[in-house]
Amino acid sequence: MNDLIFRNVNILDGTGAPAFNGDVSVKEGRINEVGDVVEGLVSGGREIDAGGATLAPGLIDTHAHDDGAFFRHPGMEFKLAQGVTTVVSGNCGFSAIPADPTQDSVAASGGILAGLEGQFTDLDGYFAAALERGPAINNMMLVGHNTVRSLVMGGEKRAPTDTEIALMQQHVSHALAQGACGFSSGLIYRPGRYSETAEVIELAKMAAPFDALYTTHMRNEGDKLLEAVEESLAIARASDVHLHISHHKSAGKPNWGKVKASLARVDEALSQGQRVTLDVYPYTAGSGRMIEYFDLERVNEGFAEVVRIANCKAFRHYEGRMLVDIASEEAISLTDLVKKILTAPNGDRTLCIHFIIDENDVETNLAHADMMVGSDGIPDLRGKPHPRLFGTFPRVLGHYVRERGVLSLPEAVRRMTSLSARTFGMLDRGEIKSGYHADLVLFQPDTIIDRATYDEPMEAPAGIDMVVVNGQIALEGDQHSGVGAGQMLRYRRGAFA
Ligand code: ZN
Numbered sequence: 001m002n003d004l005i006f007r008n009v010n011i012l013d014g015t016g017a018p019a020f021n022g023d024v025s026v027k028e029g030r031i032n033e034v035g036d037v038v039e040g041l042v043s044g045g046r047e048i049d050a051g052g053a054t055l056a057p058g059l060i061d062t063h064a065h066d067d068g069a070f071f072r073h074p075g076m077e078f079k080l081a082q083g084v085t086t087v088v089s090g091n092c093g094f095s096a097i098p099a100d101p102t103q104d105s106v107a108a109s110g111g112i113l114a115g116l117e118g119q120f121t122d123l124d125g126y127f128a129a130a131l132e133r134g135p136a137i138n139n140m141m142l143v144g145h146n147t148v149r150s151l152v153m154g155g156e157k158r159a160p161t162d163t164e165i166a167l168m169q170q171h172v173s174h175a176l177a178q179g180a181c182g183f184s185s186g187l188i189y190r191p192g193r194y195s196e197t198a199e200v201i202e203l204a205k206m207a208a209p210f211d212a213l214y215t216t217h218m219r220n221e222g223d224k225l226l227e228a229v230e231e232s233l234a235i236a237r238a239s240d241v242h243l244h245i246s247h248h249k250s251a252g253k254p255n256w257g258k259v260k261a262s263l264a265r266v267d268e269a270l271s272q273g274q275r276v277t278l279d280v281y282p283y284t285a286g287s288g289r290m291i292e293y294f295d296l297e298r299v300n301e302g303f304a305e306v307v308r309i310a311n312c313k314a315f316r317h318y319e320g321r322m323l324v325d326i327a328s329e330e331a332i333s334l335t336d337l338v339k340k341i342l343t344a345p346n347g348d349r350t351l352c353i354h355f356i357i358d359e360n361d362v363e364t365n366l367a368h369a370d371m372m373v374g375s376d377g378i379p380d381l382r383g384k385p386h387p388r389l390f391g392t393f394p395r396v397l398g399h400y401v402r403e404r405g406v407l408s409l410p411e412a413v414r415r416m417t418s419l420s421a422r423t424f425g426m427l428d429r430g431e432i433k434s435g436y437h438a439d440l441v442l443f444q445p446d447t448i449i450d451r452a453t454y455d456e457p458m459e460a461p462a463g464i465d466m467v468v469v470n471g472q473i474a475l476e477g478d479q480h481s482g483v484g485a486g487q488m489l490r491y492r493r494g495a496f497a
């Protein structure tokens, strides 16, 4: 007997196949029947006449920084509202684990992971603590280089000793043994930027016995994009692991268009048998911790011109404003303004948004075969966060699929579901298939669209009717059910329990 039946849905099964009309049923957290539903409904079960709406597997955000959000915002409204049922956290080299409960867990990430609570030290401990909050969606984790390095070496600007390498390897390996899907790096950030290629290889190697991933926010996404792609490919080859390049882009106007060369290099590596995948977010601005982008000795005013303040504890009234506007209002130079912000108490925790990407490059990326979608949303709801936190997936489906025709709907859904699930080792997820976990999104392909903007970044998208997580209705219309049915996922294994 079924717990939930969807009648009259257009089924996009996540494989890339065209939609077909039929019914889908759910039983004990899993998809039961697909196409024809003959089994009945348990008493208290729910039958929904969807009136021809599209039913797809729950969407997968391959690039999240939600490690702390599972504690601070376990309802995960900003993801559920987009139809996202699973995220991959621990990206860009910053992960909740390994942790030392006596140390400030957010220091290394500069607040990107803010919200973490509890006494955990490793992935099992983190999973248990996160599950206690009844998370609304599923979480898969990476173990981050910056976090591991900070724990073992602090902020040291040198190569590790043999003992330190061995200790870092132990941390990485331990997390992978407990179910992390890979090792992530963020080589533009501190302390990752102090590492040489050899160090990253020694750590990425730990993923090989698990056939897990090496994901990277590359050392350079601008002038030296192609060199950075080369380094990433070399690291993955030397460590014999699958490479996943995060938020692929070419940053800065002089570099616009370079993504073509970078993607061609990826295609070449693929044709030579190397395993490489990528993801992208559908916006022309990046976002991160402001202090990482400026050298206070020599402030790059050209870059400052495209920066907007997202979240600034030191100067709340700067939030949502471009630096150029603030500087002219205060009649100070951009250099002085940047120094004023970053040297104020808590100024180093300022988050900014920077308009560095070309719209054509976004489309080139989305048109590339097997390009996945990752929001890179920073789940800090104060101030004016980057709209990607609330809008990424509906923006791809509404703007780039429907309005721009960059890719087809079945293909976009495939890249957000089965491809991501397979790549990131999410067992029995990412397809509408009997026996698979019932993570589902019911939506209207003709109206789905993001509504979050830079000025109003927390507007929920339109066109999502219902989201089901592990067989439970998590969101219906704009009503959050409050059911915390999310699971902590382990790479190619059953969920943590
Ligand atoms: Zn990143």
Ligand code: CU
Residues within 6 Å of the ligand: 063, 064, 065, 091, 092, 217, 376
């Ligand atoms: Cu990131």
